[in-house]
Amino acid sequence: MARPGNTTRGAKSPSSPPAVPVDAICERLGARWPDARCELDHTNAFELLCATILAAQSTDRLVNTVTPALFKHWPDARALAAAPQDELEHAVHSTGFFRMKARHLLGMARALVERHDGEVPADMDALCALPGVARKTANVILGTVFGKDEGVVVDTHVARLSQRLGLTRETDPAKIEKDLMARLPKEQWRPFADRLIWHGRRVCFAKQPACGLCDLAPMCPSADVPGRVAEAAPEEKKGKGKGKGKGKGKGKAKKPAVKKR
Numbered sequence: 001m002a003r004p005g006n007t008t009r010g011a012k013s014p015s016s017p018p019a020v021p022v023d024a025i026c027e028r029l030g031a032r033w034p035d036a037r038c039e040l041d042h043t044n045a046f047e048l049l050c051a052t053i054l055a056a057q058s059t060d061r062l063v064n065t066v067t068p069a070l071f072k073h074w075p076d077a078r079a080l081a082a083a084p085q086d087e088l089e090h091a092v093h094s095t096g097f098f099r100m101k102a103r104h105l106l107g108m109a110r111a112l113v114e115r116h117d118g119e120v121p122a123d124m125d126a127l128c129a130l131p132g133v134a135r136k137t138a139n140v141i142l143g144t145v146f147g148k149d150e151g152v153v154v155d156t157h158v159a160r161l162s163q164r165l166g167l168t169r170e171t172d173p174a175k176i177e178k179d180l181m182a183r184l185p186k187e188q189w190r191p192f193a194d195r196l197i198w199h200g201r202r203v204c205f206a207k208q209p210a211c212g213l214c215d216l217a218p219m220c221p222s223a224d225v226p227g228r229v230a231e232a233a234p235e236e237k238k239g240k241g242k243g244k245g246k247g248k249g250k251g252k253a254k255k256p257a258v259k260k261r
Contacts, residue, residue: 104132157200
């Protein structure tokens with residue numbers, strides 16, 4: 001069993017989440033998902049940038065069915081920048097929000113040609129200045145293609161699981177990323193996000209997490225595991241018993257509970 005290791009770092013405050021064994025979480029995720037990686041198919045930075053834009057409000061699996069034909073017709077930024085809007089919309093239609101995504105792809109490609117000679121920049125500010133590219137997408141490109149860890153990718157899986165694990169109480173992706181950057185060693189920023197995404201897709205599902213199959217359950221404050229409810233029961237009973245007693249009291253007496261059928 002992994003030793004607890006370091007807990008969350010930094011000064012405690014009323015809004016700070018409770019201490020959790022960060023090193024142990026990283027260790028167990030690494031043991032469970034040692035080969036976790038970005039699951040969007042690509043061969044270069046341009047392809048990954050297009051795929052990541054298309055993945056918004058969609059799935060990697062679906063995007064991977066669309067991108068082969070997309071890259072065959074428009075293999076680089078210069079080709080994509082000259083693509084007709086209606087043809088591009090048709091090509092990405094199945095990924096959802098196809099008009100907006102087509103506009104973002106065209107704007108991104110044209111900006112790459114005009115500002116970066118058609119190449120994808122390895123710079124956070126330059127990436128975030130491209131149409132359709134926010135910090136999450138920039139982190140994906142920098143970490144996956146260029147091996148630069150400037151932040152933590154916060155997608156829906158990372159946001160949900162980091163909250164469940166007690167690593168953050170925030171709901172805004174930028175604030176979640178800030179909390180994770182403060183609590184995780186920098187060398188864990190990229191692998192932690194990749195592994196947490198895999199864990200969210202395969203074990204810690206949004207509606208019905210498979211806590212019984214989860215390596216992180218013993219240290220997860222949200223896990224539904226044997227013993228958790230039983231430990232809380234005495235306190236709950238104690239709280240419910242306050243204010244009760246024999247004899248007359250203020251207010252009306254409570255009526256016996258009636259079971260619903």
